Amino acid sequence: MHQKTSHERILDLVYIAAGAAIIAVCSWLCIPLTVPVTMQTFAVFFIITLFGGRRGTASVLVYLLLGAVGVPVFAEFSSGIGVLFGMTGGYLLGFVFIGLIAWGFESLFGRKYIPQVTALVLGLAVCYAFGTAWFMVVYAREAGAVTLAEALGWCVIPFIFPDIIKLLLAQTIARRVAPLLSAQNSAISA
Numbered sequence: 001m002h003q004k005t006s007h008e009r010i011l012d013l014v015y016i017a018a019g020a021a022i023i024a025v026c027s028w029l030c031i032p033l034t035v036p037v038t039m040q041t042f043a044v045f046f047i048i049t050l051f052g053g054r055r056g057t058a059s060v061l062v063y064l065l066l067g068a069v070g071v072p073v074f075a076e077f078s079s080g081i082g083v084l085f086g087m088t089g090g091y092l093l094g095f096v097f098i099g100l101i102a103w104g105f106e107s108l109f110g111r112k113y114i115p116q117v118t119a120l121v122l123g124l125a126v127c128y129a130f131g132t133a134w135f136m137v138v139y140a141r142e143a144g145a146v147t148l149a150e151a152l153g154w155c156v157i158p159f160i161f162p163d164i165i166k167l168l169l170a171q172t173i174a175r176r177v178a179p180l181l182s183a184q185n186s187a188i189s190a
Helices: 006-028 040-051 053-068 089-109 113-143 148-155 157-189
Strands: none
Touching (some): 006 053, 040 053, 089 113
């Protein structure tokens, strides 16, 4: 097992912090479609692709922790534990599954394009499933029962196409930025 140098540990912390910041900034960006779409999922896909599953998952966890303690990093500059335990909190927590699944695929297949896209799509599906189940429980407690079809119609179906576009865009941009990041890291290490 490779023992990390202090430079590698510092680099990990910088990447994780930068990843959390990018997710926060992208959560504030909203595309006003029929159903408003934030760029949060783009940022999650981008960070995981660029920094890897381990650092990407850690970035998501830091982002969620910042929001939970009151830093306004969630959509519409919201924050607090109430957001995480609210109706759409399951989708935010579901971002962790995207990172964990990508990390698992990465450990098996490396960071090759097809396995990585497959992992992100699978992670997104798990995020949708977890978030929808969460939504249905919280909605039922606060407003009354809701059917699965209604929940999917409100919380998943309008977002599938935009999320796939964001995934492919994040992959494209991250794969173009990655060589520049590697070159920069090599220059700093030299």
